[in-house]
Amino acid sequence: NLVIGKLKTLIRKYPKPVGIVVDYDTTGFRARAETLPWIMIRIGLAASLRSKVKQGCVGVMITASHNPGHDNGVKLVDARGEMLDQTLQVYANNLCALDDDAEVLWTYLETLMIELNIQLNDEAIIGIAYDNRESSPLLASIVKRAAQVLHTIIMDFELMTTPQLHYAIHCYNDDEFHGCFNETGYFEKLCISFQNLVTMTPSDRSLESLAIDAANGVGAFKLAQIRRILEKFIPLDIYNDGRKGHLNEKCGADYVKHNQIAPDGIPLKHYSKFCSIDGDADRLVYFFIDKNSQFRLLDGDRFSVLFLSFLSLKLKEAQLFDDVKIGVVQTAYSNQNSTDYIVKIMKVPVTCVRSGVKYLHDKALDYDIGIYFEANGHGTVLFSDDLKMKVKAASLNQQRTQEQRLAANQIGAFINLINETVGDAIADLLATEVILFILNMNLDQWLALYDDLPQRLLKVTVRNRTMIQTTDAERRCTAPAHLQDRIDELVSKYPSGRAFVRPSRTEDIVRVYAEAATQVAADELADEVRKVVEELTK
Ligand code: 16G
Ligand code: ZN
Numbered sequence: 270n271l272v273i274g275k276l277k278t279l280i281r282k283y284p285k286p287v288g289i290v291v292d293y294d295t296t297g298f299r300a301r302a303e304t305l306p307w308i309m310i311r312i313g314l315a316a317s318l319r320s321k322v323k324q325g326c327v328g329v330m331i332t333a334s335h336n337p338g339h340d341n342g343v344k345l346v347d348a349r350g351e352m353l354d355q356t357l358q359v360y361a362n363n364l365c366a367l368d369d370d371a372e373v374l375w376t377y378l379e380t381l382m383i384e385l386n387i388q389l390n391d392e393a394i395i396g397i398a399y400d401n402r403e404s405s406p407l408l409a410s411i412v413k414r415a416a417q418v419l420h421t422i423i424m425d426f427e428l429m430t431t432p433q434l435h436y437a438i439h440c441y442n443d444d445e446f447h448g449c450f451n452e453t454g455y456f457e458k459l460c461i462s463f464q465n466l467v468t469m470t471p472s473d474r475s476l477e478s479l480a481i482d483a484a485n486g487v488g489a490f491k492l493a494q495i496r497r498i499l500e501k502f503i504p505l506d507i508y509n510d511g512r513k514g515h516l517n518e519k520c521g522a523d524y525v526k527h528n529q530i531a532p533d534g535i536p537l538k539h540y541s542k543f544c545s546i547d548g549d550a551d552r553l554v555y556f557f558i559d560k561n562s563q564f565r566l567l568d569g570d571r572f573s574v575l576f577l578s579f580l581s582l583k584l585k586e587a588q589l590f591d592d593v594k595i596g597v598v599q600t601a602y603s604n605q606n607s608t609d610y611i612v613k614i615m616k617v618p619v620t621c622v623r624s625g626v627k628y629l630h631d632k633a634l635d636y637d638i639g640i641y642f643e644a645n646g647h648g649t650v651l652f653s654d655d656l657k658m659k660v661k662a663a664s665l666n667q668q669r670t671q672e673q674r675l676a677a678n679q680i681g682a683f684i685n686l687i688n689e690t691v692g693d694a695i696a697d698l699l700a701t702e703v704i705l706f707i708l709n710m711n712l713d714q715w716l717a718l719y720d721d722l723p724q725r726l727l728k729v730t731v732r733n734r735t736m737i738q739t740t741d742a743e744r745r746c747t748a749p750a751h752l753q754d755r756i757d758e759l760v761s762k763y764p765s766g767r768a769f770v771r772p773s774r775t776e777d778i779v780r781v782y783a784e785a786a787t788q789v790a791a792d793e794l795a796d797e798v799r800k801v802v803e804e805l806t807k
Contacts (some may be wrong), residue, residue, distance in 0.1 A: 272378075272389070275418045276310075276371035283307045283411060285369040293361045294625075294774055299333045299342035302404035309408050311364035312343050313395075313415025314378060319357050320393035320421065322385050323348040328438040330431050331399035331408050332549040335484070335523035338516040341404045343412070344431070346396075346438045349690075378419070393421040396438055398429035400487040400549050401511060430487050430550035432693030439690045456491075459696055460498040462686035466703045467502050469678055476706050478504035480540040481698070482532045484521030485514045488550030488694060495695060503702060508535040522547040522554045522646050522694070531556060531564055542712050544701075546694035552646040553694040555701065557712045565716055569642035570607035572697065573597050574718055576640050576650055577615060579704040580683070584638075586676035587663050593656060598632045598641035600624040601744045601769050602726075605784055610719040621742040625774070626692065647692040652684050660684070679707070722765055723788040725795035727781040731806040734772040734779050743771040755801045763790050768798050779806075 283306035291298055291308060298308055312329060320327045328346030336342070345361070347354055360381060367373050382388065395416050399405035406427075413423050426437060433455055440450035467476070483489035489510040496505040509520045509532065517524065520532035522545040531537055532545055537558055544555045555567035577597060584590040597611050597619045608619050620635075622628040626647055633639025637656040642648025663669060663677035686703070688696040705715065731737075738748040746753045752770070760766040768783040779802060783795035 272418055273371045273375050276374055279310050279415055280369055280371055283310060291365050293358050297342050297344035299336060299340060301339060302341035305341055305408055306411050309411035310415040313412040314419060315361040315364055316345055316395045317393045317416040317419040317421040318381060320395055321387040321391040325442040326394045326396055326438055328396045328434045329412050330434045331405045332431055334549045335517050335521055335547040338402055341402050341408060346435050348442050390420055395421055396424040396426055398426035398434040428487055430491055432551050432688050432691050435690035436688055456494055459699055462682045463699045463703055464502055465682040470707050476503040478506055478540060480506050480535055480543045482509045482520050482535050482545040483507050484546055484548050485509045485511045485516045486548035488546045517548050521545055522552040526554050526568055526645055529566055544698050550694045551692050553697045554646045567716060569644045569646045569648055570603045572648060573640050573642045574607060574610060575704055575715060577617060580638055583676045583680050587673050589659060589663060593637045595638040596636040598622060598629045600643055601742060602644040604721045605767055606719045606722050623743045649689060649692045650687050651689050722784045723791040724784045725791045727795050727799050728778045729781055729799050729802050731779050736806050737770060737772045737779055739771050744769045746770055749805045752805050756798055759797050763794050766794055768794055770802055
């Protein structure tokens, strides 16, 4: 059997370390790069089977996002450009759990093929991309060789951001694109929509320079292309551009959000607005230094509010607002004041779901316009086909006033600018810039829309984090007994208090989150909750 022979060669070259256990969930695998080659064999096989089942192209992204440069990881992108379906997660995990033996793997693959009603010779096609880590090309080549064992066509996209790959897979499988994707198409989509939005807006102002911290990641190389194309419209100055600094080291969206400080490597004095993206360019945060020399952060919640403000205004101007179901999706980490602003001031519904992009994305599909952002800066906007048609019709309808048609055109161009497949830091930053331009707002004014409640996030190490179980979008605990009652009791002592506890899915720890009217109170509440968690998990 040829397949077994080829698998044997791969396994011999990249053996599975003894006793290792891994878990693929919606966030993919992530670990020290040198521990990953054997996993890439399983990923290549799983991706190939998935493609045969879906009769479409699936994607494999090699990246560890905001983790340090010595780590790496892998994520599968499903045939519509979205995150992986749950059943495939099970297969990927099963493949990893099996003995490191070609015959054992093959037996399982055969069972799966019968179960999934596919054949070894069925067509399979996968697109592989990677970020700029040193370990990435080798890991990608292992995925490729393993997939080829199951007769798979490979599209080698090489260096790309995670959202670019999602978009590429979407295009490949969408009839409208005739199964083709090239990077120029992606850049054109973003830049042309951006230019359209700027030129169609009557204004004698021009866009101010934006200083971008690119985390020394793959985004820097892609942004350099966008910068050239958009030169005449907006000066984009790229720092931490991967030429000397280390990936995600004292820079990038996660570092800035987590530590609430400016990244290294960016001249703070020279600009009035800054943003940071993460290592694979799917997260974005903005920041600036205010007149009191204070660092001020604009995180994911702020994008929800800004995008919503823009879209509701334009829907109203286009006389479309009343026909459209618009909603925002957040997680428990979203600041309560952002939720209150959206619900009470903007009168738009907010749904809270458990953290993990997939859960936000799925919920956002319930709306004509579903805006979702995690507080960490990952998010996008989804538009229903029906909404797209209405907007198009409104922009062409000669019976409408010029103002109404302009607003519809602006919404149309905005839809085109957004990467609907997944949060895309580059698309999101262009969207943010153009909204600020159209609404004539600076970062101060954006920040002043509402004040964040002070918050505190703590990590608690416990014996076994699975002892903590949650419900209600991770906002309440169902185990261990009495934990929730004790948290409720503590929270009731603090004005505007809110706190929750959840086990992390990416680290072996429990996270405690608290909010209250003052920073001292938020710190104290978080600390008291931490003590209760420690006591009840002993
Ligand atoms: C992953 C998720 C992110 C989530 C985080 C929670 C994706 C692509 N990423 O990074 O959305 O916020 O996990 O991590 O789904 P935690 O369970 O350690 O708090
Ligand atoms: Zn990322």
